[in-house]
Each structure stands twice: as structure tokens, then as C-alpha cells.
Amino acid sequence: MPTPNEIDALLPQTQCRRCGYPACRPYAEALAAGETTPNRCPPGGDELIARLSSLLGVPATPLDPEVGPPQAPQIARIVEAECIGCTLCLQACPVDAILGAPKRMHTVIEDECTGCGLCLPPCPVDCIVLLPAPAFPEASASRARFLRRQARLARGEDPRKRLRPAPIAASADQLKRALVAAALERARTARKNGGPSA
Structure with a gap:
């Protein structure tokens, strides 16, 4: 019996849910477990039905009318x-x-x-x-x-x-004060070390 991965590799991956499953992978898993038929994928149409039927070793049947008509890209x-x-x-x-x-x-x-x-x-x-x-x-x-x-x-x-833009942590005035304080601290440190102020 083919694995869900082998079956999923054949599916068109539209994730359309028309097969009755929430995505392509759950449909592949249900096919691998023998819980559903390979004729429930409108985007895949007759070509996919033939490929899935061959892989699963079951006769190909027309697209299930319950899932609607074949879907062109x-x-x-x-x-x-x-x-x-x-x-x-x-x-x-x-x-x-x-x-x-x-x-x-x-x-x-x-x-x-x-x-x-x-x-x-x-x-x-x-x-x-x-x-x-x-x-x-x-x-x-x-x-x-x-x-x-x-x-x-x-x-x-x-x-x-x-x-969304990131929230501004401080007002413009607070930011200016913090920049001035940092510059003053750098200048004090530079004078203390005998070097030029930065």
C-alpha cells in the first residue's frame, strides 16, 4: 500500500477542501488508509484520478459529482x-x-x-x-x-x-535628554582619561 507521502506528492496542493478534507495531506492520509476514494479531487480531474487509481491498485472511476465539476487552473x-x-x-x-x-x-x-x-x-x-x-x-x-x-x-x-509600526518607547523630549546625557558622560570619561572628548 502506498504511503501518505507518495499519494500527497501526486496531489495538486491547492488546499481547496473540495474533496471533503481540510487540506491535501489529510486526503492523502485517508486514501492511504483506504477510507476514501481517489475520485474526489476536482483540481486534479481525470488525470489525477487515473494516477491515484494506478498507485492504489483500484479501478479508475469518474470524478465524484458530490465534489463538483473538474476545476481548471x-x-x-x-x-x-x-x-x-x-x-x-x-x-x-x-x-x-x-x-x-x-x-x-x-x-x-x-x-x-x-x-x-x-x-x-x-x-x-x-x-x-x-x-x-x-x-x-x-x-x-x-x-x-x-x-x-x-x-x-x-x-x-x-x-x-x-x-504595524513599533511603539515609540519614549517621547522626543525624553530621547533628546538621554542623548545629551550619554554625550556628556562620554565627554567626562574622555577628560578623565586624558583623551579628546568624543
Whole structure:
């Protein structure tokens, strides 16, 4: 029986959840355990069904209608003039392919977008559209982005914190006083040691 890694290596890594699993890896694990069928990946379509069926040693069957029609490669695009900066799409993207800040326009990193469509439902102003793409992104790169995002979420990091300026520790007046005091101390030390003041 093939391993989850062997099966996962064949999947397109869109992380679209249309198979009924939360990501491509859990679907691969379920296939390896014999808990599901290899005809539940719309982005992979008939070609993937044939490859998975061959690997698993089972007959190929048409795409399960429960998961919808085959999905051609696509990418998300944000109509930036309509974006209100709610950040809901950033939170929904499984591969962190959307950039933006609260109350600021967002944009999609097209080379990283898997076309999963998970950003569409949470958008309150429907400013995201899916457009045809020439091909799906390289699966290994998409898998790596997904795993980095999962690790970041497990650590509890919020990418929006990196977008905020660091708080100013002291007022400008306090900072000036500290700089003058440090300069005076350097001058006293230099005079005491017989050298020129720095």
C-alpha cells in the first residue's frame, strides 16, 4: 500500500477542501488508509484520478459529482478599488498568497495563488474574482507555503503585527535628554582619561 507521502506528492496542493478534507495531506492520509476514494479531487480531474487509481491498485472511476465539476487552473484577483481592507481573505488563504493590512487595499501574489477559492466566501463586498490561469502553481512550492502557514498559525503569530509600526518607547523630549546625557558622560570619561572628548 502506498504511503501518505507518495499519494500527497501526486496531489495538486491547492488546499481547496473540495474533496471533503481540510487540506491535501489529510486526503492523502485517508486514501492511504483506504477510507476514501481517489475520485474526489476536482483540481486534479481525470488525470489525477487515473494516477491515484494506478498507485492504489483500484479501478479508475469518474470524478465524484458530490465534489463538483473538474476545476481548471485559476487564480484569485482582488478588485482593489472595491477592497475595504477587512483582512478576512488573508485569514482564509491557506498559502498566505494575499498581502494587505487592516483598512488598506489587499492584493494577491499571483505566482503563489493556488486558485482554491477559499478567499471568496468571507469577502463581505465580493471584490475577489477567480480568473483562468495557464497552470496550477508548482505543487511542491504550494505545499511548502501551506506548511509554513500552518507552522506560523501553530506558533500563534499574527502576520498583521509585522505591518504595524513599533511603539515609540519614549517621547522626543525624553530621547533628546538621554542623548545629551550619554554625550556628556562620554565627554567626562574622555577628560578623565586624558583623551579628546568624543
